[in-house]
Amino acid sequence: DAKTTQPPSMDCAEGRAANLPCNHSTISGNEYVYWYRQIHSQGPQYIIHGLKNNETNEMASLIITEDRKSSTLILPHATLRDTAVYYCIANSGYALNFGKGTSLLVTP
Amino acid sequence: GAVVSQHPSWVICKSGTSVKIECRSLDFQATTMFWYRQFPKQSLMLMATSNEGSKATYEQGVEKDKFLINHASLTLSTLTVTSAHPEDSSFYICSVWGRSMNTEAFFGQGTRLTVV
Numbered sequence: 001d002a003k004t005t006q007p008p009s010m011d012c013a014e015g016r017a018a019n020l021p022c023n024h025s026t027i028s029g030n031e032y033v034y035w036y037r038q039i040h041s042q043g044p045q046y047i048i049h050g051l052k053n054n055e056t057n058e059m060a061s062l063i064i065t066e067d068r069k070s071s072t073l074i075l076p077h078a079t080l081r082d083t084a085v086y087y088c089i090a091n092s093g094y095a096l097n098f099g100k101g102t103s104l105l106v107t108p
Numbered sequence: 109g110a111v112v113s114q115h116p117s118w119v120i121c122k123s124g125t126s127v128k129i130e131c132r133s134l135d136f137q138a139t140t141m142f143w144y145r146q147f148p149k150q151s152l153m154l155m156a157t158s159n160e161g162s163k164a165t166y167e168q169g170v171e172k173d174k175f176l177i178n179h180a181s182l183t184l185s186t187l188t189v190t191s192a193h194p195e196d197s198s199f200y201i202c203s204v205w206g207r208s209m210n211t212e213a214f215f216g217q218g219t220r221l222t223v224v
Contacts (some may be wrong), residue, residue, distance in 0.1 A: 090137035098152040
């Protein structure tokens with residue numbers, strides 16, 4: 001899997017959009033960009049994934065740059081329950097390899 | 109609803125004993141399952157790949173004789189921590205991929221193992 005780089009931590013005010021960046025400059029053509037999050041003492045929760053096009057679901061939006069070297073996860077209206085560690089992973093369909101992720105703190 | 113069920117959610121055992129953790133795929137048959145370990149304030153580390161009907165594949169540094177994996181059916185994989193030591197205390201998590209390449213991986217809720 002291509003290496004991904006994320007900021008170690010971010011803060012966001014409740015109700016505002018949370019924009020979490022991820023760099024994956026060595027991503028290969030067959031690797032998807034996956035986003036997971038982990039709330040304390042729980043298993044990782046799937047958020048969204050994409051290959052080239054931007055994606056949106058009920059949880060978030062994923063914006064992938066045209067050269068695919070970076071992406072941004074957008075939580076449009078962050079709530080306190082969105083406080084978690086967010087992992088960006090480049091993967092071509094085998095075991096997911098987790099980096100250190102971004103610890104997002106949503107504040108009242 | 110849950111796609112992957114892990115049992116137990118937490119367990120405390122004495123040093124030297126063995127503990128078995130179960131991972132069940134509820135929605136579909138899984139020929140491959142993955143086992144992870146997570147120490148406090150660290151990320152998930154892949155331990156091994158569990159293959160139905162064949163031997164598991166272990167990541168470098170993971171002792172196969174200590175962490176026994178059995179994948180006897182398409183819906184169940186078990187991880188047995190043998191002769192547990194306090195340093196084996198960790199959060200163990202299993203994972204299953206979806207039905208096709210362009211799907212997501214599903215994770216169990218994790219098992220918190222404490223060895224005393």
